[in-house]
Amino acid sequence: MDISTLIKHLWLTPQGNMPILGTVYIFFLTLIISLPLGIIVALLRLSKVKVISYIVQFFISVLRGTPLMLQLMVVTYGPSFIAKQFGYNLSMPEKLIPVVIAFSINYAAYFAEIYRGGIESVPRGQYEAAEVLGYSKSKTFIRIILPQVIKRIVPSVTNEVITLVKDTSIAFTVSYVELFTEVKRIAISHSTFMPFIVAGVFYYIFNFLVTVAMGKVEKSLSYYRI
Amino acid sequence: MNILSMENIKKSFGSNEVLKDISFKVNKGEVVSIIGTSGGGKSTLLRCATLLETIDDGTITYMGEDVTYYDQNGKLCYAKDLNHFKKFFGLVFQNFNLFPHFSVLKNVMDAPVTVLKRDREEVKKECLELLDKMGLADKATAYPCELSGGQQQRVSIVRALAMKPDILFFDEPTSALDPELTGEVLKVIKALADEKMTMVIVTHEMAFARAVSDRVVFIDGGVILEQGTPEEVFVNTKNERTRQFLQNYNS
16 A cells, blocks of 8 residues: 555555544544633532532542543543443443543543642732622633633643644544554554654644644743732 | 620630730721731731630620620620621731732633622723832733732732722731831821721831831730820830830831
8 A cells, every 4th residue: 555545545545434524533623622611620629519520530540549540541432331331232332432532531631730730820810809899709710810820821831732633543443533543553464664654744744733722822921920 | 886896805826825805996997007916816806806716705796786696605706797797808918819810810810890880991991000009010921930928918908908908917918028128118008097997007117117007906825905096005115014015126
C-alpha cells in the first residue's frame, strides 16, 4: 500500500469508516464536555459541605489513579455486562458514545484539579472587593474570579490538551475506529511499518496546531497582568 | 444623624479577643481617623463595619436600620438582605484590590451597572467625571497593571465613590504605597473631606490624621482608649498609652 492510498484509506475506509475524523471527534467532544464539567467538579470539590467535597475527592483520586484504558473498557462494556447478569440483552450503542463519556469524565477530573489550583490562587482581596461592592456569589465567580482563573491555568490546560491528542489512540482498545485503530490493523495485515510513521506525523501535526492555537489563547489574555 | 452606629462590639479569632466591647458611631459629614498599634483591632473594627467579618456580640446599625439583632433565644443574627446595607458604605483597601482583567473604566462602572442595575450610559458619564476629578481622565482605558500604586489607589477610591455610598471606609490607604506616592492619595482624601464626605480612615499617617479629621480615635488592645478632636488627642493627650504610642511615632 503506497502512502497516498494509505492516507485516503485513513480518511475513508472501504467499509465507510473515517478514522481521522474519529480521532478528531473524540478530541473535540471530550474538550467541549470536560472543560465545563471540570469547573463544576472543581466547585463541588471546594464545597464547604464536607461530604460533597470528600465524595468528589474520592472520585477524582480514582479517575486519576487508574488507567484511562481500564475506565474506557468499564464504560464501554460495563453496561451490557451488568445487563446480561440480570438477563437482559443490551445492544451495543455507537462506540463513540462510551468513548467520549469515558474520556470526558477522566479529563474533567484532571481539569478540575487544574481549576481548583487556579481558583485557590486568586487573592482573597478579589473576593472581598467584590463582596463589599455587593456582587452576588455567582456574579463574583463568573465576572471576577473565573476570568482570572482561566488566564492562570492556560499553560497547564495546554499540557492536558496535548496529552488528550495522544490519548485518543487509547480508543483502539475498544475497537472504536479512530486513526490508531486503523493504522494498527493495516500495519499488521500488510506487514508494514509505514502506517505507524504516518500516524506519528499526524499526531505531531495535530499537536503542533494545538500548541499554536493555545499560544493564541494565551496571547489574547496577555493584555493584563495579575 | 448617625450613619453608622456600632455598640458593644466583641470579636474573637479563636482565643484571641481582638475587639473587647467597642462602641463607635459616625455622624453624617464626619471624618474620623482611627489610629493605634498594629494588631490593636483597628482593621478588624473596619472589617466588622463593612461586613467582611461577623461580630460575636453587639449591634451594628446603618442609617438607623439594624444590621444585627437578637432573636428570641438571645442569639445574635444578621439581617437577611445584607446587600441592602452594602449600598450604604464603600471600602478602600490597603492593597487596592482592583480587578486586574477590567480596564480602569470597567473597574469603576461594573458594580453600579451589574449590581445596582443602573443605566450604563448614565453611569459611564458619572464615572468619567469622577476619574477626571481624580486626575485619571487619560487612564480610563488603561489596565490596573499599567498604573502606579498611587493611581491604582485613586481608581479604587473612584470605584467606591461610583456606588454613591453614604460613608466611605479606608483601610490604611497609603500603607502599600511608596512614600513619594502617598501624597497624591492623601490629597484626594482631603478633597473628599472638604466636600463633607463621611469617612472613616484607619491610618498610620499621623500628620494627615491630624490635618483632615474631625475626630481621632485611638484603639489599642481591642478597646478605644482615647478619642476626641485632633487637638485633644495629639496635643492634650490624656491617656498614658496614647502618649507612648504618639511618642514612638514622633521619634
